[in-house]
Amino acid sequence: MTPLLRRPLSRRTVLRGLGGVAIALPFLEVMQARAEGAPPKRLILLFSANGTVPGAWAPTGGETDFTFSPILEPLAPHRKKLLVLGNVDLKVAFDSPGIAHQRGIGTLWTGRKLDDSHLFGLAGWGIGPSIDQVVAQAIGGATRFGSLELGVQVSDDTVAARMCYAGPAQPLPPLVDPRAVFDRLFGSFDADPKVAAARRAHRKSVLDAVRAEFAAISKRVSVDDRRKLDAHATAIRDLEQRLDVVFEPGPACAKPDEPPPLPLSDPASFPAITELQLDLLTMALTCDLTRVVSLQWSQAASPTVFSWLGLTDLHHELSHRSDSDAPAQAALIAIHRWYAEQVAALLTRLDSVQEGDGTLLDHSLVVWGNEMGHGNDHSYLSTPFVLAGSAGGIFKTGRYLDRAHQSHNDLLVTCLNAFGVPVNTFGDPAYCSGPMSGLTT
Amino acid sequence: MRAWLLPVAMFSLAVAGGLCACSAPAESPEAGGPAPSGDAGTVDPCADTQSAPDAPLRRLTRDEYDHTVRDLLGDTSRPARAFPPDSEGNGFDNQASSQEASPALVEAYADAAEALAARADLASLLPCSPADIGPEACGRAFIQHFGRRAFRRPLTADEQSRFEALFDDVRSAEGFDAAARTVIEVMLQAPQFLYRIELGGAPAEDTARVRLTGYELASRLSYFLWSSMPDDALLDAAARGELDTPEGIEAQARRMLADDRAREMVRRFAVQWLGLSHFDDVAKDPVRYPDFAAVKPLMQQEAALFVEHLSLDGTGDASRLFTAESTWANDALAQYYGLPPVSGEAFREVSLKKNARVGLLTLGAVLSQYGKFDQSSPVLRGKFVRERLLCQSLPPPPGNVVLDLPPPSTSTTRERYKAHAANPACSGCHALLEPVGFGLEHFDGAGRFRTEENGYRVDAHGEVISAGDLDGPFEGAGELSERLGQSRQVKQCLARQWFRFAVGRGETTSAPDQCALKRVDAAFAASGYDVRELLVAITLTDAFAYRRAIDSGGAP
Known part of the structure; x- marks a missing residue:
């Protein structure tokens, strides 16, 4: 199971956030938690x-x-x-x-x-x-x-x-x-945040639909084949969840x-x-x-x-x-x-x-x-x-x-x-x- | 399922006496070497009409993906070149057991599907106009029409309704075109597109096997013979039930072999069979072989064209793969080989009469791939003949392999390799290798003809042992090629290589595979070893048309 992932935050968003543009509070909390914790x-x-x-x-x-x-x-x-x-x-x-x-x-x-x-x-x-x-x-x-x-x-x-x-x-x-x-x-990396967000949303809905096809096919195939298809479906789900990952670059990130x-x-x-x-x-x-x-x-x-x-x-x-x-x-x-x-x-x-x-x-x-x-x-x-x-x-x-x-x-x-x-x-x-x-x- | 455990010994090196280090060669249960034909066992494998081989799930290779989107969408951009590489098995890129999808590949599929859908020419893909019959009706018709080609069979009712729901969702928010593109994007990532789903029809009573459906057979035919999706004619033949009979399959196979897509497929087979997939990466000493880098890509093309033309044109006689006195070259390659001038960059058939070159053993790519950086390699060349042309498998070298051969500038290759024959730890296996490779010593490590090496006259006599009808001494590439051309074993090995390529797995000792190979060998021989007949014969085996009934393990 992939742990619950945080919402997306592009580098640009972070910088804007730090520059005083209003952003949602949870984002700042995440940033703060990260700043206080040990580096990964x-x-x-x-x-x-x-x-x-x-x-x-x-x-x-x-x-x-x-x-x-x-x-x-x-x-x-x-x-x-x-x-x-x-x-x-x-x-x-x-x-x-x-x-x-x-x-x-x-x-x-x-x-x-x-x-x-x-x-x-x-x-x-x-x-x-x-x-x-x-x-x-x-x-x-x-x-x-x-x-x-x-x-x-x-x-x-x-x-x-x-x-x-x-x-x-x-x-x-x-x-x-x-x-x-x-x-x-x-x-x-430096896509316009609005464009990037729209693309993410689109991809998530596409991947959802793809997973539905995997689920339908997977139950009809042999045990060995199902393992392959399920691994593929898991990778899709993982990809989908990673689209939501908070992007928290350190200062040296460019x-x-x-x-x-x-x-x-x-x-x-x-x-x-x-x-x-x-x-x-x-x-x-x-x-x-x-x-x-x-x-x-x-x-x-x-x-x-x-x-x-x-x-x-x-x-x-x-x-x-x-x-x-x-x-x-x-x-x-x-x-x-x-x-x-x-x-x-x-x-x-x-x-x-x-x-x-x-x-x-x-x-x-x-x-x-x-x-x-x-x-x-x-x-x-x-x-x-x-x-x-x-x-x-x-x-x-x-x-x-x-x-x-x-x-x-x-x-x-x-x-x-x-x-x-x-x-x-x-x-x-x-x-x-x-x-x-x-x-x- | 019943399995025939036939004695797989016909070409085993183990039966040859006196080969100390090679006394326990690996005889692989899968893809190890040509298994015996029917006459080797007492039980006829074809007597078993109950069982069928497993049909492991196959995923489109990068080439197959590119060809499929070309035929499905008219997109010739070859997007799969950006995918992670296909892993190999049994020497080929299309083996089911090496097709696990990595996360990087799954993400690459998503990127490619998005880009392909965004640039798809909807006008050419829509069977209707939304303005004429209404967006809803046209959406449904599009899903049905495009879905049949993308999934290579008609959609099930459930599939149709899932895609209709998706289409309606997107259309209400973003309009008709966006909805159609989203359907394409999803279908291009669906398992029905990326994988070859073979569920088979209903099992006949009392058997553990099922015949594949007509549509499933259409895909087996098209990915074997075209490395791509079925065309409309093939799907229509499946719809009419024509692929439910051997006659129907044969008619389609013959039609497909006459198509240019089959030529491309044979070229793809050739490169992999001859072990040239990474020929681009072969490095040669630029001092010793200054001209090699410029002709390297031409050599790979030559090898592919050579096998293509000999397999699909003229008599299609497989023995000519070894004995043909012509090759395919352009001006630069002909010049490199010292052949009579050819004009232009285009490849054409070039006569090798009165030339030391003959057949595939003397293709520049083969000689260079199985040569060293700065010299030839009788070991690698011998190994190539044993493994690729004879389907023999060799044991590993012993643990302590110190290779102190003299530098290549001092003597002849034959002299330098004497150390192997002198060392009892090496001589057993190397007796199988160098004496074969020595026969190609008239060609240097970069595929050029030579009569002298370091001022010494080249001696190209050789000997084959432990290889049945190939055994005996010979003189040079010409006699070795002649013998390979006449050998029944070589034809049977070629048939097995094609079988692996066709079914995406190594042959097993099971009755269905042994029966298939027995019939393929017989048909190949009866045709005078016409490669086209070999390919047709593979499509007519039960191993091609049936699969073991699926035990879905108590799936929900």
């Missing part, structure tokens, strides 16, 4: 592919006096707000059907083995939900969008290219075109510039698309359009060619070279370091948005994961996880922790708990022993 928490999931170079990833030294590794060194400016986790294993992936990369990405945020339906050779879809969707259910009801799934050059539509799931075999495809994301998020058209398939566009998606993601959170976002760089077994780093090999092929191949290892370190730079740039953006007595980053939990730990042996041991932000003071940051091969399902439990989801286990319980110890304050 946000979850941000990030994915990059093909494992890492373990020796160049893990920090050295102690829990708080650690030294950054070559790969993570770009994150050093955010040291106090980081929680780097060494030796966390995707244990469930070892036992999943599917080929190695499919298993890694499909279990990463779900904690469950892939299904065995053979839609993709040896496996089918992941068995969701993924944690972002569980968190969206818990905290996403009050925003215009329950969650937002973004991607950068995801050149595949199979299980290897989906990490977010609404439920079993319900993958959520990421949006890879920044212009489409811009339209979705900000298309009606409509971004429309992204320029880019050759989306050109490998050289990868950095530019990344920058646009990170800008849009940050502004979506700043404007409180959503509280749950994910960004998927490429896909499992990523074939990205990092030409802007002077590299000419596909990332996946590089990841299969032996550990003694020095040029390949140097190239892989450069790739993973580039990703760390992008994560750092995102953290800088989030940390520059003031909210209450902290920043947007302080109120967020960023989790940067991967589909495996090590590429050339497809090992799920020591899969690299970097957390940032404290989700409003919950995580004790500024540390590097060796988790001694604990299962990543435990980490997922801790993440869910941080958003008020009171679970002791998540995903396949055989791979979960409760919250991961030592992460929170």
Whole structure:
């Protein structure tokens, strides 16, 4: 059930309200309540592919006096707000059907083995939900969008290219075109309030009528088909209710510039698309359009060619070279370091948005994961996880922790708990022993 | 329902001895490989006339949505290009098990319906004039007329009255046009439009199966053969009961195959079957292959046109997909391939006689898709032949895969890949792959012909094992293509790929599917492997016309 939602209030309305134009009292009450309350928490999931170079990833030294590794060194400016986790294993992936990369990405945020339906050779879809969707259910009801799934050059539509799931075999495809994301998020951002209100009213009456058709058809179909239709009808109802959501932008909220058209398939566009998606993601959170976002760089077994780093090999092929191949290892370190730079740039953006007595980053939990730990042996041991932000003071940051091969399902439990989801286990319980110890304050 | 669990072993790699790492290949119960024809089992699957396959709910793909609004509203703006991507299954974008609607898609449907309704040309959609017969009567006629095309069947009485109530509400506040547009906007988001609702008719006594209604079959035909909605002729045939008989279905299928919409459908099949859906995203080393980026879109077009023409024109002989000595190219692509000059940007048939190119194995898109960034790939090419052309499924590579092949500038590809054959952990499976892919070594990673690689003469001899009538050594793309063209297994795999594409799911070992495939294989063979006859044969199977009776699980 979506909680009762508040009435709409556009940014312009807010500003007018503050400027002294008479508006209805409940609106002001809402504004006041929000001003006095703690800023909302946000979850941000990030994915990059093909494992890492373990020796160049893990920090050295102690829990708080650690030294950054070559790969993570770009994150050093955010040291106090980081929680780097060494030796966390995707244990469930070892036992999943599917080929190695499919298993890694499909279990990463779900904690469950892939299904065995053979839609993709040896496996089918992941068995969701993924944690972002569980968190969206818990905290996403009050925003215009329950969650937002973004991607950068995801050149595949199979299980290897989906990490977010609404439920079993319900993958959520990421949006890879920044212009489409811009339209979705900000298309009606500064519409005339009267026009916007009329359009909302029209759409609600249309969606009401659409739901009546779903209700009529749904009861005549088979049980499996009805589940599909009912999920669709629920999404319609959710959309309808979100039309009423109060839009309460913080002071830093502003409509971004429309992204320029880019050759989306050109490998050289990868950095530019990344920058646009990170800008849009940050502004979506700043404007409180959503509280749950994910960004998927490429896909499992990523074939990205990092030409802007002077590299000419596909990332996946590089990841299969032996550990003694020095040029390949140097190239892989450069790739993973580039990703760390992008994560750092995102953290800088989030940390520059003031909210209450902290920043947007302080109120967020960023989790940067991967589909495996090590590429050339497809090992799920020591899969690299970097957390940032404290989700409003919950995580004790500024540390590097060796988790001694604990299962990543435990980490997922801790993440869910941080958003008020009171679970002791998540995903396949055989791979979960409760919250991961030592992460929170 | 009774299920025939036939031994699915005809093309299983497991039966081949001596393949250590490949001794336990995945034999998928669904879409794993061609299941045996009737002669493989002792029970005739066609003896079961009681059961029918499940018919999971299918949603319009992005292409189908665009084609449908084109045919329904005359709108050619392709609004579904802005939708989130369709997820894939069994290699195709139209598989029921991958069609869960995400919230982003549901919102995109709402946006598209609003825009489409706002710009719809009402004059062309109204069967009447409100000025002549009155707004109320014309509204009712419009709902009935447009609704039959949007829902691909006549509205039920309940539906008619719901839409009349909606129409009247909006008309009283905003007028006739707004009311008509609102009806369109709602219908374009209704499940009867977005999904293929197949309830079937009344079940015959003592069977668990029901025949689809004529209208439901009309949609099955049109979304299979046109990737779009039925036209008026097809809906009218359904109304007259003509689709209640195989003869009626056959007549419509033949009519539809002669339509241009079938050509577009075959092109769509071709791109997906050959694994080229994301060919746009294929990157090549700009130093080694400086001309590739410019011809990349042309190669994908070539592949689609090649399969379209060979499937629908001339003899339609499927073996020619592999042995045809012509392709379709324009000036830029012909030049890239080093073919005799063609004038202009338009594609035309180009002879490949006295050329090393032959059939689909040497299409630039196939060679490049299954090549690496800076070199060819006998592994990917071998895998393509096994999975897409033979419907075999391969086990995953072992856990510890360290790929220390020498760089591509030092020797021949064959030399570099020797490491796989030398390593016992790899050699079992790779014996299935490289020896096939080596046969295409006269073509580089971007699809260009070559006789030398790094100063060494190219050696393109290869060998096929564990593949029945394809087994044996061969020399180069020509002999491999010749053998693929003659193979019965390859035809049966093609039939299964088409079946998956047609019914939106993988074939199962159930009697209805096995019976359907047995009959399709027989009809295909009897026609001399004419692809058009294969498509017609699929529409004539019981698996196409029947579904399992719905158990609605005690629905209210």
